[in-house]
Amino acid sequence: xxxxxxxxxxxxxxxxxxxxxxxxxxxxxxxxxxxxxxxxxxxxxxxxxxxxxxxxxxxxxxxxxxxxxxxxxxxxxxxxxxxxxxxxxxxxxxxxxxxxxxxxxxxxxxxxxxxxxxxxxxxxxxxxxx
Amino acid sequence: xxxxxxxxxxxxxxxxxxxxxxxxxxxxxxxxxxxxxxxxxxxxxxxxxxxxxxxxxxxxxxxxxxxxxxxxxxxxxxxxxxxxxxxxxxxxxxxxxxxxxxxxxxxxxxxxxxxxxxxxxxxxxxxxxx
Amino acid sequence: xxxxxxxxxxxxxxxxxxxxxxxxxxxxxxxxxxxxxxxxxxxxxxxxxxxxxxxxxxxxxxxxxxxxxxxxxxxxxxxxxxxxxxxxxxxxxxxxxxxxxxxxxxxxxxxxxxxxxxxxxxxxxxxxxx
Amino acid sequence: xxxxxxxxxxxxxxxxxxxxxxxxxxxxxxxxxxxxxxxxxxxxxxxxxxxxxxxxxxxxxxxxxxxxxxxxxxxxxxxxxxxxxxxxxxxxxxxxxxxxxxxxxxxxxxxxxxxxxxxxxxxxxxxxxx
Amino acid sequence: xxxxxxxxxxxxxxxxxxxxxxxxxxxxxxxxxxxxxxxxxxxxxxxxxxxxxxxxxxxxxxxxxxxxxxxxxxxxxxxxxxxxxxxxxxxxxxxxxxxxxxxxxxxxxxxxxxxxxxxxxxxxxxxxxx
Amino acid sequence: xxxxxxxxxxxxxxxxxxxxxxxxxxxxxxxxxxxxxxxxxxxxxxxxxxxxxxxxxxxxxxxxxxxxxxxxxxxxxxxxxxxxxxxxxxxxxxxxxxxxxxxxxxxxxxxxxxxxxxxxxxxxxxxxxx
Numbered sequence: 001x002x003x004x005x006x007x008x009x010x011x012x013x014x015x016x017x018x019x020x021x022x023x024x025x026x027x028x029x030x031x032x033x034x035x036x037x038x039x040x041x042x043x044x045x046x047x048x049x050x051x052x053x054x055x056x057x058x059x060x061x062x063x064x065x066x067x068x069x070x071x072x073x074x075x076x077x078x079x080x081x082x083x084x085x086x087x088x089x090x091x092x093x094x095x096x097x098x099x100x101x102x103x104x105x106x107x108x109x110x111x112x113x114x115x116x117x118x119x120x121x122x123x124x125x126x127x128x129x130x
Numbered sequence: 131x132x133x134x135x136x137x138x139x140x141x142x143x144x145x146x147x148x149x150x151x152x153x154x155x156x157x158x159x160x161x162x163x164x165x166x167x168x169x170x171x172x173x174x175x176x177x178x179x180x181x182x183x184x185x186x187x188x189x190x191x192x193x194x195x196x197x198x199x200x201x202x203x204x205x206x207x208x209x210x211x212x213x214x215x216x217x218x219x220x221x222x223x224x225x226x227x228x229x230x231x232x233x234x235x236x237x238x239x240x241x242x243x244x245x246x247x248x249x250x251x252x253x254x255x256x257x258x259x260x
Numbered sequence: 261x262x263x264x265x266x267x268x269x270x271x272x273x274x275x276x277x278x279x280x281x282x283x284x285x286x287x288x289x290x291x292x293x294x295x296x297x298x299x300x301x302x303x304x305x306x307x308x309x310x311x312x313x314x315x316x317x318x319x320x321x322x323x324x325x326x327x328x329x330x331x332x333x334x335x336x337x338x339x340x341x342x343x344x345x346x347x348x349x350x351x352x353x354x355x356x357x358x359x360x361x362x363x364x365x366x367x368x369x370x371x372x373x374x375x376x377x378x379x380x381x382x383x384x385x386x387x388x389x390x
Numbered sequence: 391x392x393x394x395x396x397x398x399x400x401x402x403x404x405x406x407x408x409x410x411x412x413x414x415x416x417x418x419x420x421x422x423x424x425x426x427x428x429x430x431x432x433x434x435x436x437x438x439x440x441x442x443x444x445x446x447x448x449x450x451x452x453x454x455x456x457x458x459x460x461x462x463x464x465x466x467x468x469x470x471x472x473x474x475x476x477x478x479x480x481x482x483x484x485x486x487x488x489x490x491x492x493x494x495x496x497x498x499x500x501x502x503x504x505x506x507x508x509x510x511x512x513x514x515x516x517x518x519x520x
Numbered sequence: 521x522x523x524x525x526x527x528x529x530x531x532x533x534x535x536x537x538x539x540x541x542x543x544x545x546x547x548x549x550x551x552x553x554x555x556x557x558x559x560x561x562x563x564x565x566x567x568x569x570x571x572x573x574x575x576x577x578x579x580x581x582x583x584x585x586x587x588x589x590x591x592x593x594x595x596x597x598x599x600x601x602x603x604x605x606x607x608x609x610x611x612x613x614x615x616x617x618x619x620x621x622x623x624x625x626x627x628x629x630x631x632x633x634x635x636x637x638x639x640x641x642x643x644x645x646x647x648x649x650x
Numbered sequence: 651x652x653x654x655x656x657x658x659x660x661x662x663x664x665x666x667x668x669x670x671x672x673x674x675x676x677x678x679x680x681x682x683x684x685x686x687x688x689x690x691x692x693x694x695x696x697x698x699x700x701x702x703x704x705x706x707x708x709x710x711x712x713x714x715x716x717x718x719x720x721x722x723x724x725x726x727x728x729x730x731x732x733x734x735x736x737x738x739x740x741x742x743x744x745x746x747x748x749x750x751x752x753x754x755x756x757x758x759x760x761x762x763x764x765x766x767x768x769x770x771x772x773x774x775x776x777x778x779x780x
Contacts, residue, residue, distance in 0.1 A: 032291075280571050
């Protein structure tokens with residue numbers, strides 16, 4: 001199995017609902033490093049998993065929908081945990097892969113994993129098939 | 131599949147038995163960065179894999195049993211290799227997850243992976259189901 | 261010249277006033293890795309610059325005043341840029357060093373530098389004497 | 391499942407054939423951080439996956455065949471993408487594991503993964519069984 | 521003293537002239553992480569050292585002149601060592617700061633430092649006043 | 651001012667004397683990442699600060715004197731703090747630079763800085779002139 005990963009980042013505000021979140025129920029924020037991994041069983045004709053320039057552009061486009069915003073307004077009523085955001089971004093990338101935005105290679109992908117680092121000591125991932 | 135990872139570290143002394151270890155048969159030491167990954171198929175009601183505060187506390191508690199010690203005394207007669215320590219910590223976290231120390235989410239975990247970085251150029255992991 | 265550095269982090273929301281900030285005028289957030297460096301010309305009797313446990317505690321205490329908050333409320337009317345926050349934290353640490361909170365070594369410090377990483381591709385520092 | 395990873399690096403020149411590569415069709419270069427992961431279901435008698443000293447030597451030997459070279463000459467007519475190089479190195483390590491160069495533990499390996507970081511924002515992996 | 525740093529990267533081919541370079545006399549390549557640090561004694565009205573968006577754009581523009589190229593052709597007859605490239609980029613940024621491309625804050629800068637990381641185990645810097 | 655930095659690491663055991671060290675008075679250990687920075691006002695004929703291959707070899711030789719040892723035996727009666735070790739290594743490198751082991755460039759150095767990272771959240775430096 002091959003994979004290619006590209007990294008972006010976003011800086012967002014949000015708050016959480018639920019006692020489990022303790023002081024993080026207050027409005028606060030985070031820089032998320034966003035790593036998107038594209039998996040594929042075989043390489044294409046050019047010896048690539050997917051056009052890495054397109055992969056970077058699509059990830060940047062998905063991240064731009066959230067970047068420099070208050071997620072309590074962008075996704076109201078949702079606990080935008082790191083786990084949730086990893087799935088949200090993975091699912092958006094999956095749509096784009098299926099619709100051809102990642103080029104021909106994107107339609108051959110076996111899966112996508114998105115990892116969000118919320119600090120140097122905590123991160124979360126969501127892994128899905130395509 | 132979702133996962134959440136938290137990082138701790140510990141600073142220990144130890145020595146190894148066996149020619150394969152060469153000069154590492156001498157008493158020496160290591161800083162281990164300890165990454166504990168908790169995997170779960172679905173998110174809980176709060177959109178989390180597990181209470182990350184509890185996850186961090188439990189990892190800190192497990193690491194504290196080893197931190198700032200000579201492992202030749204803590205675990206006598208054992209080659210406390212990076213691989214061994216990764217399993218040791220993963221198994222201790224698994225016990226705590228099953229006993230409810232990680233909260234309700236901890237009982238829903240599919241697996242745990244522990245990665246120990248012994249330097250910027252070498253690390254080891256142990257991955258297990260729950 | 262000797263120095264010792266300890267790292268903490270904080271997750272905050274804030275917004276900026278001024279056209280120069282572009283889309284960052286919106287409420288957003290950041291994880292700041294906070295590195296506090298304590299400089300001293302000579303080592304003390306214990307071969308240390310400063311008690312690193314105390315240094316870590318004091319940095320944690322200063323960071324805790326800002327962590328998991330909306331800085332627009334904590335420091336109203338201020339552009340809490342990365343540069344500004346680096347000075348803010350350095351000045352708070354300097355007060356604590358002078359008042360003896362860092363132990364005897366803290367009174368012998370030549371200077372303090374605070375570096376805040378706002379992402380993997382941008383950071384800011386403030387360096388001062390004591 | 392256990393794993394052990396060692397890191398090397400190499401500095402190479404190359405160019406790509408195909409419009410998908412855009413300006414990377416020009417002769418350029420890269421520093422690749424090369425992480426080789428050796429997986430094994432059970433630990434051996436010494437509590438190790440594989441002799442890490444041997445693992446490091448074998449990885450260094452494989453990387454040395456490419457390091458400080460123009461890959462357009464070493465592997466003519468091939469698009470030496472990050473993905474391709476990950477497989478190339480993994481396959482060379484697999485040969486060495488099977489031939490006993492990694493010691494007895496090397497013959498017990500379940501698989502090898504090689505990850506090549508081409509920058510702080512892009513990397514690729516190839517994972518195979520043994 | 522305040523400073524702000526932004527990071528870019530470039531992927532180049534080059535070769536060196538001189539026995540001191542050993543096998544690096546061959547055509548090879550490197551990914552350089554390029555960190556540009558802008559220093560200033562006081563903050564401006566907006567609490568910033570320099571417009572970080574402009575700083576990033578100017579650094580990107582300077583790096584783009586070298587990125588994905590063979591430096592033996594871009595700068596013929598020059599040993600484009602990491603040290604040399606750090607100065608080259610710092611000097612180009614200094615020109616742009618003086619000419620106003622970094623905005624008003626750019627004219628108030630005390631100095632610029634450029635650090636180029638050629639791998640995870642080697643880097644070089646050039647520090648200059650303005 | 652130019653500088654070049656090379657990184658090594660060492661894995662040592664040691665204990666500290668003095669109440670200030672708390673539980674670190676027990677025998678424990680550390681992996682130290684060792685960064686040696688060589689500073690020089692002007693570049694030599696080859697556009698280098700110092701022969702980086704020689705710099706790496708000399709640093710490796712100095713580190714090898716301490717690596718995989720119990721520092722309580724190597725340097726008895728000394729608190730081998732991170733700060734102390736940074737100076738120890740810097741002074742050894744300075745001797746080697748003056749004696750010509752770093753080549754002609756080594757005699758032109760303005761200074762040396764050694765930084766030891768004891769974990770991902772703590773490090774210490776010693777900076778000296780030559």
